[in-house]
Amino acid sequence: MISQKERFLGLWKKQTDLPCSQIYPIFIEFHSNGLHYSTGAKVGLLSACDTGSWEIINSRQIKISTISDTILAYKYLLSDDEFTFIDSQGCEFLYQKVQ
Amino acid sequence: MEIKNLDYQNPKVFLPPLPDVISPEPINESILKPDLWANFKSLRCGCYLIKLTSNINPLLVYDGTIRVECHSNGLSASGDLYRRSIIFYPQISSFKGKFAPFLTPAPNPKHGIPILPRNRYRYYLRVTKILEWFTFSNSFILSFEVFRFKTSSKTWTNEGTFTAQMSWTTAPAGYPSKSDYLEGDVKTAGGKVVGRLTMGWVSSYLRRATIEIDRVSVSESPLNNGAGINWQTIYDQVGWQITVIESNTNVTEPSGEGWSDAELHQTMLNWRDSADLDSQWLYHLLCVRLLDSTERGIMYDCYGGDSNNIPREGAAIASHWMIPNTNKWGLVKGMRFGAASAPYFRTAVHEIGHAQMMFHPSATTGNHIMQVTPQIAENAVPPQQFPDNIEWAFSPDDQRLLRHLPDVVVRPGTVLKFGTDVAPPYTGIPLSPLDLAAEVEGLQLHVTPLLETVPIGAPVRINFKLLNTSTLPIPVPKRLSIKTGHVTGKVIDSSGTERTFSTIIRYLDDAELQMLEPASSINDSLTLLRGIDGSLFQSPGIHNIVITLSWDINGYLVQLSGNTTIMITPPIDVEHSKAALKVITTPDILLILVLGGDHLTDGIDALQVALKSPILRPHFAYIEAKRVAQRFGKRKPNFKAASELITDDTIMSPAEIKKLAKLINKEGADSSFAKTIANSLKRKIKTLDVSEDVKKMVEAL
Structure with a gap:
């Protein structure tokens, strides 16, 4: 059975363009070594992710480090090729697996 | 300077460009x-x-x-x-x-x-x-x-x-x-x-600043790496004169061993020696046992952590974080962070670097100051172990920024907020070449378009050749594909608007170099459609395309640029016009071009619209052929559909011919449809200037 962590591995693209989601990267790539690489947050806003660490807390929460080295927890809902993040402000945004 | 009645109403840049290298003129x-x-x-x-x-x-x-x-x-x-x-x-x-x-x-x-x-x-x-x-x-x-x-x-x-x-x-x-x-x-x-x-x-220094270190009694002061490297050693490399003040050594803990961002900020305000950031560039570093919001260190003075709305005044590190007891952490595994002098000191410099508007790098390579600690641990190559692989310097890019960014960007307490007002890659700044970028004598970059005129909406294919005209071998990247990250560029339209492009996906293992022998060359091609600012070719007219190759040779960035010009022709009819509009306004079509797949439905829809246009079909046929010829999930490669798309009219760059030849080899060499495609490719290479390796690969099909 594939673990929750394994299901996150790979490259994901953001599908939501809500104003509250624009601070988050367009692409995020989760690697098995616990690091992520992200690009494409809009200019002038918080590039919430760039290069840093990530870790599954449980089946509903994930921790991701940010550009200022804070580690933030997000709720998530994961299906086969999509996951939805919910940040602490209640902003929900969808990512789809591209690779 | 006209020092009166200046027009400030139409700013054109977000940050000013940094200075160019001013190359010396030959001496008579x-x-x-x-x-x-x-x-x-x-x-x-x-x-x-x-x-x-x-x-x-x-x-x-x-x-x-x-x-x-x-x-x-x-x-x-x-x-x-x-x-x-x-x-x-x-x-x-x-x-x-x-x-x-x-x-x-x-x-x-x-x-x-x-x-x-x-x-x-x-x-x-x-x-x-x-x-x-x-x-x-x-x-x-x-x-x-x-x-x-x-x-x-x-x-x-x-x-x-x-x-x-x-x-x-x-x-x-x-x-x-x-x-x-x-x-x-x-x-x-x-x-x-x-x-x-x-x-x-x-x-003899360029800038000067003070770092005040306050700590709780049980936390160490990060003054050096335990092996002779201190704050001034690191900042000497960027021309900053640093005064380190070990100030309070008995800061009280507001609520136990863990500190919230708000507590860190309030303690900085209460305990620092001076709040006058107009007479000194004071960065405050607080050393505590543990941090609530992260593990090793944080530049808390941003976003919600900046309660006084004066950004980038301070940072904090955690002396009692326990380094995981796993082999990745090398010589310091299982240690208390404050007892591991080298990584503890490195994190302190890293966090102050954030306060100076430095960001994490976008590459996994490089173990310099702004790299994230777990990545440096990951990068250790035996027999060397973490933390012996730490580079005690800012990256060449960051060094240039620290020397030459405007004062208001790097000094503490200005209006510019970390990540909010300034964010990597300092987008919007027409950055001049890096000051450590070197042009290697004898290397030439020739850039030519596959087609000099391209209908609006179609991708533009560019060939480029890196040639060694010297008498010595020169280290160059093994691959020059845009996915390697070595290739970036910009397109300037006839109104002067610049749009940049770079890879959307990094292939992380492509930093390897090869020796390019004298009189040898390597060729590659780009298929350009969209960049970070949207469609690269939005209107008819002349477009100048600048391609820049960059790579690292022993810590020195090498850069080389070349350019070419193409003409984008206007829509021929309503059908072409509609198809071009669909392509230009559909971001996901770039992902289809890069990744293929069946799941990006918006991109596939736009691609199908383009294929229905007789004008655009030859330009997009390869993209669709590549997509359908690749397996996706449970779907098998469809060489029948691909063979109907690859005709003598299909426009393909040498790199695309190579990719399709590889696909045929991998997935369907025995199929009759694949053979039809192979025959088309064989006819194509006779009409194009392709390298020997592409010729061999196609002829062997």
Whole structure:
């Protein structure tokens, strides 16, 4: 059975363009070594992710480090090729697996 | 500089560009006679205190610095100007109530690099011409672009290029060197004198700052790495003079061992020695046992952690975080962080780097200061173990930024917020080449379009060749595909609008180099459609395409650029017009081009619309053929569909021919449809300038 962590591995693209989601990267790539690489947050806003660490807390929460080295927890809902993040402000945004 | 009634309404850049490398001009050997050497003059490296006085209004005076960086590839220089305050005193001889304006005192050169009030900041100076090596005359021409900073909108406006014939003269009292002082009239591009500039050398450093360290009693002060590297050692490399103050050693814990961001910020406000950021660039570092919001360290003074809305004043590190007891962490596994001097000190510098507006790198390679700690641990290659693989320096990119970004970007407590107002990759800044970027003698980059005219909506295919014309082998990247990250570029349309492009996916293992032998070349191609700013070819007309190759040779960035021009032709009919619009407005079509797949339905829809247009179909047929010829999930490769798309009319670059040949080899060499495609490819290579490896691969199909 594939673990929750394994299901996150790979490259994901953001599908939501809500104003509250624009601070988050367009692409995020989760690697098995616990690091992520992200690009494409809009200019002038918080590039919430760039290069840093990530870790599954449980089946509903994930921790991701940010550009200022804070580690933030997000709720998530994961299906086969999509996951939805919910940040602490209640902003929900969808990512789809591209690779 | 026209120091009056300036138009600040239409800022065009977010941050001003950094200075170019000013490459030395060849020296005429005939002038190198020994008797002349007694009289030559050269510009001393370091920080100059400058003063610019308007010739229209003598009370309009700007003080600041010019930073002159000397390095092996030439000079880089930049500067900042702050407007001098005016105060009003009663006139002794006048009627009661009359006041006369007076300038406040100038910065004292005896104090070295001046620290000027943040609210007086006005201009960034991008020096474009300066004395390279030496002169036998008593003067040289200084040219600089002037960028006005508008605090309310946090925008920069380029107000033009100015020049000054700077002549040496004896420094006034107070300057540390009498012979390193110059003056000259400042002129507009039209030759109108608008002011007078003085510049006197005050320090061999470029900038100066103070780091105050406060700690709880059980936390260590991160003063060095335990092996001779300290704060000044690291900042010497970027020309910053650093004063470290070990201040309070018994800061009280507000709520136990763990600290929230709010507690860190409040403790900085309560305990730091001074809050006056207008007389010193003070960065505060707090050492505590544990941090609530992260593990090792944090620059908490941003976003919600910045309760006083004065950004980037402080950072914190956690001495009692336990390093995981796994092999990845090498020599320090299982240790308390504060007891592991090297990584603990490194994190402290890293967090202060954030306070100076430095960001994590976008690459996994490089173990420099702004790299994230787990990545450095990951990067250790046995027998070397973490933390012995830490590089005790900022990356070459960050070094340039720390030397030459405007004061308001790097100094603490300005209006510019970390990540919110300035974010990597400093987008919007027309950045000049890196000052450590070297052009390797003998390498040439030839850029040519596959088609010189392309209908609007179609991707543009560009071929490029990296050629070694020298007599020695030169290390170059093994692959030049855009996915390697070595290739970036921009497209400039006929209105002058620039749109940049780079990879959307990094292939992390492609940093390897190969030796390019003399008279050898490597070829590759790009298929351009969209960049970070949207469609690269949005309107008909001439487009200039600039391609830049960059790679790292032993820590030195090598860059090489080439360009070519193409014509985008207007829509032929309504069908073409609609299809072009669909392509231009559908971002996901780029992902189809790069990744293929069946899941990006918006992109596939746009691709199908393009394929229905007789004008665009030949340009998109390969993209669809590649997509369907690749398996996706449970779907098998469909070479039948692909063979119907690859005809003699299908437009393909050599790189695309190679990719399709690889696909046939991998997935369907035995299928009759694949053979049909192979025959098409064989006919294509006869009409194109393709490299030997592509020819061999196709002919072997």
